[in-house]
Amino acid sequence: MSQITESTRMRCVRYEQFGERDVLQVVETDLPQPGPDQVLFRVHGAGVNPIDWKTRKGLGFAARQIENQLPWTPGYDAAGEVVAVGEEVTSLVPGDRVMGMIGFPAAGGAYAQYAVGRADELALVPEELDLVTAGAVPLAALTAWQALFEMARLEAGQKILVQAGAGGVGHFAVQFALERGAHVIATASPGNRDFLAELGVHEVIDYHDTDIAEECYGLDVVLDLVGGEAGKRSLHTLAETGVLVTVPTVTADDIVSEAEAMGLRAHGMTVRPDSFHLDEIAELIEDGDVKVHIEKAFALVNAADAHELLEGGHVRGKLVLDCR
Structure with a gap:
C-alpha cells in the first residue's frame, strides 16, 4: 500500500441507533484502512440520497443489512482525491480524482472526511466537474x-x-x-x-x-x-x-x-455499483450533454439539515455534503 502522509484522524457522521435526525452525530475517529483491492480517498463531496434517511429510520433492505453493526457511518456516494491504494490496485494512483457508489449496502462510509472504496466501484472525474458536485452523481x-x-x-x-x-x-x-x-x-x-x-x-x-x-x-x-x-x-x-x-x-x-x-x-430494481456505467456517464457530463444540478450543499456537520430538506420532498436535483 502506498504511504499515507495525511492525518490519521478524521471527522465523520455516524449514528448508534435508528431514529430521527437527532441520532446523527459528528465524531472524530481513525482513518479507515484500504484493503488489497481498495483505495483511500479524501472526500470532497458526499451525495445525500433518500435511502440515507430511510435507512437512518430503520426502513428498507439496507437497514436490515446494518442493524447488527451499529454505530454506522451513512452515505454511499462520494468523490474526492486518492490518498493511498491497496497492493492489488493498478488502475488508480494517489492524486487521481475519483467518484463512486461505495460500500453498498452494508459498509457505507461516505459521510466522512476520508472514505474507502473498491477500485472497481470508482471512476475518474472529468476536469470540468468539481469534486463536491461529483459526489452527488453516482447513486x-x-x-x-x-x-x-x-x-x-x-x-x-x-x-x-x-x-x-x-x-x-x-x-x-x-x-x-x-x-x-x-x-x-x-x-x-x-x-x-x-x-x-x-x-x-x-x-x-x-x-x-x-x-x-x-x-x-x-x-x-x-x-x-x-x-x-x-x-x-x-x-x-x-x-x-x-x-x-x-x-x-x-x-x-x-x-x-x-x-x-x-x-x-x-x-x-436495486441499483448496483458499476464503474463502466459511471465512465459513460462521466463522458456525457464532460461533453456537456448531461448537467448535474445541485440544489444545495451542506457542511458535513449539517448533515441533519440535509436530511430534513430531503425528507420534505420536492428537492430539485441533488443535495450534497461538502466534506472538505
Missing part, C-alpha cells in the same frame, strides 16, 4: 442509467414517462433518455416546469391537477420514481408491449403484482 445517475438501459432497454424514438422528473434520479433520467433519442414526458410541480424545459424535456405534466392516465397512453417505458398509487396509476399509460420500472422498494411488489393482473410488464 442517482447509476439508478437512472440501469433503470433505462438495462431494465427498460430504452431505444431511440420510444416514448417514456419519468415520474418526478426534476428530482435526483429524475433529472439524470430525462437527460439520459433525451441523449438516447427518446421522446420524454415528465411529471413535476409547476415550479419545475421551466427547469425541465431547459433540460430539453418535450412535455411536462403537473401532477397536482392532471391525471396522467388520461393525458398519456401507448407509452413504451415508464420510470416510476414515486411508487405507491402514482406508480399503479401510471401503468394505465403503457402500450401493451410497454414496460414500467419502479424504483421505490417499499411499493415495488404491489405495483408489479398490479401490472401482472393487467397483463402488463413491470419490474422493481
Whole structure:
C-alpha cells in the first residue's frame, strides 16, 4: 500500500441507533484502512440520497443489512482525491480524482472526511466537474442509467414517462433518455416546469391537477420514481408491449403484482455499483450533454439539515455534503 502522509484522524457522521435526525452525530475517529483491492480517498463531496434517511429510520433492505453493526457511518456516494491504494490496485494512483457508489449496502462510509472504496466501484472525474458536485452523481445517475438501459432497454424514438422528473434520479433520467433519442414526458410541480424545459424535456405534466392516465397512453417505458398509487396509476399509460420500472422498494411488489393482473410488464430494481456505467456517464457530463444540478450543499456537520430538506420532498436535483 502506498504511504499515507495525511492525518490519521478524521471527522465523520455516524449514528448508534435508528431514529430521527437527532441520532446523527459528528465524531472524530481513525482513518479507515484500504484493503488489497481498495483505495483511500479524501472526500470532497458526499451525495445525500433518500435511502440515507430511510435507512437512518430503520426502513428498507439496507437497514436490515446494518442493524447488527451499529454505530454506522451513512452515505454511499462520494468523490474526492486518492490518498493511498491497496497492493492489488493498478488502475488508480494517489492524486487521481475519483467518484463512486461505495460500500453498498452494508459498509457505507461516505459521510466522512476520508472514505474507502473498491477500485472497481470508482471512476475518474472529468476536469470540468468539481469534486463536491461529483459526489452527488453516482447513486442517482447509476439508478437512472440501469433503470433505462438495462431494465427498460430504452431505444431511440420510444416514448417514456419519468415520474418526478426534476428530482435526483429524475433529472439524470430525462437527460439520459433525451441523449438516447427518446421522446420524454415528465411529471413535476409547476415550479419545475421551466427547469425541465431547459433540460430539453418535450412535455411536462403537473401532477397536482392532471391525471396522467388520461393525458398519456401507448407509452413504451415508464420510470416510476414515486411508487405507491402514482406508480399503479401510471401503468394505465403503457402500450401493451410497454414496460414500467419502479424504483421505490417499499411499493415495488404491489405495483408489479398490479401490472401482472393487467397483463402488463413491470419490474422493481436495486441499483448496483458499476464503474463502466459511471465512465459513460462521466463522458456525457464532460461533453456537456448531461448537467448535474445541485440544489444545495451542506457542511458535513449539517448533515441533519440535509436530511430534513430531503425528507420534505420536492428537492430539485441533488443535495450534497461538502466534506472538505
